[in-house]
Amino acid sequence: MTDSTVRIDITELPAAVQQFLTVLDTRDTTAVAGILTPQASVTDEGHTHTGIPAITGWIANAASEFTYTTTPVAAERTGTHQFILTQHLEGDFPGGSADLNYRFTLEGALISRLVIAP
Known part of the structure; x- marks a missing residue:
């Protein structure tokens, strides 16, 4: 956690x-x-999807071959318009569980960027 990072509910x-x-x-x-x-x-997973049509396609197909559940673990504000949500995933994918960070950047009230990574 950096000096500008604040844990939030x-x-x-x-x-x-x-x-x-x-x-x-x-x-x-x-x-x-x-x-x-x-x-x-x-x-x-190293691929960037840009624009609403591409993101919609990604959502429709993302991890569709696996069944999994997500549990929010922690949230942080890392800047005026940046947030990180850590989620724990469990399912039938290789390894069976993973913790992923969802790094969101907002423009106004809308999401402009999301990076999902361990």
Whole structure:
């Protein structure tokens, strides 16, 4: 944690972040346009998806070959418009469990960038 990093309660994450997590869990891609900037990008497993159509496709197909559950572990504000959510995943993917950091950057009330990495 850096000097500008502040731990926050998971419920204090911005509404767009909480809505995006619901979209990921339910794969309800219809809600994406209302929570992302038009040129938003998501980087996951080394691949970057830019723009709402590409991100919608990624959500629809992300980890579709595996069944897993997510449990929020911690949340941090790392800047005025940056947040990190750490989630624990358990499922039938190789290794069976993983902790991932979801690094969100917002523009106003919308997500402009998300990087998912260990």
